[in-house]
Amino acid sequence: MNKEEGIIENRSLASCSKEPRLLQIKLKIKEYLPLIILVSPIALWLIVFVAAPMLYVAAVSFMTRGTYGGIEWIATISNYTAIKDATYLRCFGMSFLMSALVTILCLVISYPFAWFIVHRSQAIKVMLLMLLMVPFLTNSLLRIYGWMLILRTDGILNIALQNLGVISSAHTFLYTNPAIFIGLVYTLLPFMILPLYACLDKFDYSYLEASADLGATPVQTFRHVLFPLTVPGVFAGSLMVFIPSFGLFFIMDLLGGNKVLYLGNLIRNQFLTARNWPFGAALSMLLVLLTLFMVYLYKRSGGKMNALAE
Known part of the structure; x- marks a missing residue:
C-alpha cells in the first residue's frame, strides 16, 4: 500500500467514525426538540424581561449621574459608597x-x-x-x-x-x-x-x-x-x-x-x-x-x- 492509499483509507475511517457521532447528535436533538420548543418561549421571556433589565440596572448602578439628570457612562463606585x-x-x-x-x-x-x-x-x-x-x-x-x-x-x-x-x-x-x-x-x-x-x-x-x-x-x-x-x-x-x-x-x-x-x-x-x-x-x-x-x-x-x- 502506497502512501496515497494510506491517506485515503485514514480519511475514510475518520469519516466513518464521525457518522455515528453525528447520528447520535441528531438523535439527541430529535429527542429533546419538544422540550426545547416548550422551554424556548419561557427562556426568551426571562432573558428579555428579567435578565436583560437586571443587567442594565446593575450596569447603570456603576455609572455617573448627568448634570441635569440622566446617565453619563463614566464608571464609578460612588453610588455604593454614598449608601454609607x-x-x-x-x-x-x-x-x-x-x-x-x-x-x-x-x-x-x-x-x-x-x-x-x-x-x-x-x-x-x-x-x-x-x-x-x-x-x-x-x-x-x-x-x-x-x-x-x-x-x-x-x-x-x-x-x-x-x-x-x-x-x-x-x-x-x-x-x-x-x-x-x-x-x-x-x-x-x-x-x-x-x-x-x-x-x-x-x-x-x-x-x-x-x-x-x-x-x-x-x-x-x-x-x-x-x-x-x-x-x-x-x-x-x-x-x-x-x-x-x-x-x-x-x-x-x-x-x-x-x-x-x-x-x-x-x-x-x-x-x-x-x-x-x-x-x-x-x-x-x-x-x-x-x-x-x-x-x-x-x-x-x-x-x-x-x-x-x-
Whole structure:
C-alpha cells in the first residue's frame, strides 16, 4: 500500500467514525426538540424581561449621574459608597425594622389560621382558600384607598371609636407609621398564609401523636416537633413578606403621607424626583442582594424553591 492509499483509507475511517457521532447528535436533538420548543418561549421571556433589565440596572448602578439628570457612562463606585451616609442608613434601618415587624405579625396571624384551614373538611378548605384569594381580584391600590377612608380623621374607625366612647375626639391614624404597618400587613398577609398552608397540609401528623405518647405537652410538641419541621414553610412565607415590604412604596406614600422615608419610596424618589438614576439603581441592587441572601438562608433551612410557587 502506497502512501496515497494510506491517506485515503485514514480519511475514510475518520469519516466513518464521525457518522455515528453525528447520528447520535441528531438523535439527541430529535429527542429533546419538544422540550426545547416548550422551554424556548419561557427562556426568551426571562432573558428579555428579567435578565436583560437586571443587567442594565446593575450596569447603570456603576455609572455617573448627568448634570441635569440622566446617565453619563463614566464608571464609578460612588453610588455604593454614598449608601454609607447616615440618612440612608437610617432609612434602611427604619425599612428593615418595619419589614421585620410586618413579617412577625403576619407569621403570628397566619400560623394558627393556616392550621385552622388544614383541619377543616375539604369543602370548607376550598371555601376558605377562595375567600383568601378574593382580595387579589381587586387592585391593591384601590384597597389601600379603602384603608385611607377607614383611617382618616372623619373615617369609619374614628366614628366607631367615638360612638363606643373609647375616644372623645378624632385621632390622627392616617399618615402615621401604624397606618403604614396596617397597610403592609393587610396587603402581604395572604403571601404568608399560603406557604404555611402548603407546608402544614403535607405535614405527617403521626409525629404529633408520637410526641403526645411520649408525654410531651402541646407547647413542647409545638416547640420541638411541629415548628422545627415546618421551618421551610415559615421561611418561605417570611421571604415572600419581608422582601416585598421593602419596595411597596405606594403604601408608604398613601398611608404615610411620605412623611417618613423608607427604602421603597427612596428608590422611587431617586428615579422620578431627584432623577439620580445611578444611585436609584444602586439602591435597587442592594434590594436584589438582600433577596439573594434571604433565598440562600431559605435553602440552607431545608426549603425547596418550588415550594415558593405552591
